[in-house]
Amino acid sequence: MTPNKILNLSVDCVVFGYDTNTKSLNVLLIKRYLESDTTKEVLVDDYVLTGYHVFEDETLDNAATRVLKELTGLTNQYKKQFKAFGNPDRLSDEKDLIWIQNQEFNLRTITIAYYFLLKTEDVDVQNNKYKAKWFPVRELPELGFDHQQIIEEAHDDLKTKCLAEPIIFELLPDKFTINDVQDLYESILGIEIDNRNFRRKLINKKYIIPLDEKQVGVSKKPAQLYMFSKDIYKKMYHKNYLINI
Amino acid sequence: MTPNKILNLSVDCVVFGYDTNTKSLNVLLIKRYLESDTTKEVLVDDYVLTGYHVFEDETLDNAATRVLKELTGLTNQYKKQFKAFGNPDRLSDEKDLIWIQNQEFNLRTITIAYYFLLKTEDVDVQNNKYKAKWFPVRELPELGFDHQQIIEEAHDDLKTKCLAEPIIFELLPDKFTINDVQDLYESILGIEIDNRNFRRKLINKKYIIPLDEKQVGVSKKPAQLYMFSKDIYKKMYHKNYLINI
């Protein structure tokens, strides 16, 4: 009756960070390490998402939140569980045999994948204990396991979701310019948008509120700053029910 | 080192079926059974989704497909993995202790939830070995475990998705009337739509193709039949990139 395959449950976190200055949508990755019996050493030269085993009495959401906090120190960031990855062969290049009480077990790892949205600048990568690094979403390094696929699916989900919900503002600072928003949409979607039409469309939204402030420290005409009001947004007609097929 | 909590991996399937005649969006449910030591008997009077343990060398997608086939005999139906449910307390009313080799284990079940879209009429519920039954999505019976929540989240996902992609046609017969499509949208979204505007909008789509056929056997003016062309749809501007926030 003893199973020869043991399940392992983990969460993996795709941390999206947007950098308003470089206009780059980034993913936070760490170098892949493997623990050998006696020492910690780098065995492979690629990057992976951060993830961790889900504790016995922990919810999936809490595990993801814990992983993000451990990696970045941040809490209360936008989080979405978007897909579970659990193919039997998905960690085939990881050592997948373990021994428990003189019996050999095969390990199957199911990962529940989340993505987080935050600002690149909010993470101190200089002093990061995992040596986490930001990579532009279109210039990813060699990735371990199936993490390339996980990032792609997270990105696809984000593309769809940012068209239907104002999650874009999770990636921007509290005060932003109209062009910041446009640049971000262009980064996420990989398209070009007409600035004049986009500006008009955004400015007409009741929940995009102009501030009595302008950009500082720019060497051109400083742009008007705006903020997003979640309260006003929620009070409006949402869900919108616009059939767009 | 032996864990005292053992993971169990399953898939649960929310089978949505639409009935063009009664204009009802339904969910396929089965009576909940529990196996006691010696006999199979009904211990609780509620319904559950169909689901099953994921086999050792089976992908999650294949497990879901297998469960649907076992339940309905159908293959090749529209399928979407929409959420994993794995809170440690989620099956608290199930007996969750198992014994392996004289050790007591606590069982934690992670379920990967899928929904399927099909036509109610395609399932023979009369001779169904699980005595599966259709329930209108707004008149669900008492549900076991967290299956009420799973169905609600499936329904929410379906609502969002049917606005952005033409998955609605997975729920309709190959030949349908404009009013069939409208009724289906109204069933899913729980809203009323102006028939004249909806009709105009749909007829103008290049991928909604009028056939040389009309309804038969109706006691009013028979309606024009249409089909959906997936090919034409794919060739058009999709993804659509309409920012609708």
Add this chain to the structure above:
DNA sequence: TTAATAAACGTCATATTTACGTTTGTTTGT
């Protein structure tokens, strides 16, 4: 023949989108 009914078509005002052109305010170089 007519009443009843759902299908199908039409109209008009308003809103939104698309595709551009123009003006404005600020910094930097002369």
Add this chain to the structure above:
DNA sequence: ACAAACAAACGTAAATATGACGTTTATTAA
């Protein structure tokens, strides 16, 4: 002080889409 450079910000006109309705048509049942 002035002009060049440049991004921000505003403007316009045509085409398309939407929302809110009224009207006509084809069919069955009485």
